[in-house]
Amino acid sequence: MSKKVLITGGAGFIGSHLADDLLKEGYEVRALDCLSPQVHGEKRDRPNYLHKDVELIIGDIRDKEIVSLALQDVSIVFHLASMVGVGQSMYEIRKYTDVNNLGTAILMECLIDSSVEKLITASSMSIYGEGAYQDGFGTIHHNSKRYVSDLKNKKWELYNDGQELQPVPTSENKVPALSSVYALSKYDQERLSLITGEAYNIPTTALRFFNVYGTRQALSNPYTGVLAIFASRFINNKPPVIFEDGNQQRDFIHVSDVARACVLAMESEKANGEVFNIGSGKQYKISFVAQKLAHVMGKEIKPEISGEYRVGDIRHCFGDISKARKLLSFEPQKNFDDGLLELSQWLEHQIANDSIEKANQELSKRGLTI
Known part of the structure; x- marks a missing residue:
């Protein structure tokens, strides 16, 4: 008899790709998802991309009765349910804390009385704040920060x-420096999971995802991943807006590699009680990424460099994935060029309601851009 897996947030971007991989491996898959209108649209219909063999329970992670129901007969849990977005988290503080922190706490309480054998929780690179840096003498700095006086200039x-200082790959050893409400909530999800797992003998792993991109990402959500936001602008023949000077560096990893990392963490006993960076191990400037996406989409549109700073943003952060390589035998397989080409082909058939200008206005009127 095959094992049953529950994916919270399983109708979403990463969760649906993970469901596909698990079904191929012979697992039964159940998804718990509230089908948030910000992600799935006002009608909140079951997504067409969600595999027909996925059992979908529509419900809120904060509803203990629904969560308990979803956990029935489940052996493995992937906890992906989360409000996502640095900018929005800085003014919808209660909602992010409620969904991410309280929702995880409720799931943990339900797990105590369940027969779950393993838990894998999605964390985020955002918990690091600024990444690691190196000075001219070769000394690594883990607690560097920027100051408002400098940013204003x-x-x-x-x-x-x-x-x-020069940015260098950030390892799991870096002490978290939480610079946004979103980052704080993701760290809370991670620690709640690991603490509960250890206390109740549930093998638990936290995966710190870097910038995930690929098909099925919510194009009409102005707080989703940066590549989806850029794609939404290009679809509507508008320039993407980039904060600061566009030279900030990030690590972009394809969703198929993230889904595979999740499966590897599930299958490996070496993952128990550990946290892992899940990234590509490479870094790109944001302005370069915008130009590259424009090229593959056939758009002659240059990004708009705002010269403004968004509160909660960091300058550089990209992952050292040597731990995942060593313990999980994880190796990213989708190179960036191929991933962008696949994304552009999918985008040809998509419609995006571009609301990034409204989102940026929300930040500006609250003094969250400098």
């Missing part, structure tokens, strides 16, 4: 004793 990079 468009001094974007980080410095130590007047010397500009």
Whole structure:
């Protein structure tokens, strides 16, 4: 008899791809998802891309009765349910805390009385705040930060004793530096999961995802991943808006690699009680990414560089994935060019309600852009 897997947030971007992989491996898959209008539209219909063999329970992660129902006969849980977005989290503080923190707490309480054998929770690179940096003497700095006085003068990079620091790959050993409500909530999800798992002998793993991109991402959600936001603008023949000078660096990983990392964490005993960076191990400037996406989409539209800072944003962060390589035998397989081409082909058939200008206005009127 095959094991049953529950994916919270399982009708979403990452969850649906993970469901496909699990079904191929012979697992039964159940998804618990509230079908948030911000992600799935006002009608909240079952997504067409969600595999027909996925059992979908429409419900809120904060509803203990629904969560208990979803856990019946389940052996493995992937906890992906989350409100996502740095900017929005800075003014919808209660909602992010309620869904992400309280929702995880309710899931943990339900797990105590369940027969679940393993838990894998989605964390985020956002918990690091600024990534790791190196000075000219080779010293690594893990607690670097930027100051408002510098940002107001468009001094974007980080410095130590007047010397500009250079970004280097960030490992799991870096102490979290939580710079947004979203980051705080993701760290809370991670720690709640690991603490509960250890206390109740439920093998638990936290995966710190970097910037995930690919098909099925919500194009009409202005707080989703940066590539989906750029794609939404290009579909509507508008330039993507980039904060600061566009030279900030990020690690982009294809959703298929993320789904595979989830399966590897599920299957490996070496993952128990551990946290892992799940990224590509490469980094790209945001302005370069915008230009590259425009090219593959056939759009001659240059990004708009705002020269503004968004509260909660960091300058550079990209992953050291050596731990996942060593313990999980994880190796990213989709290179960036191929991933963007696949994305552009999917985008040809998509419609996006572009609301990024409205979202940026929300930030501006609250003083969250400098």
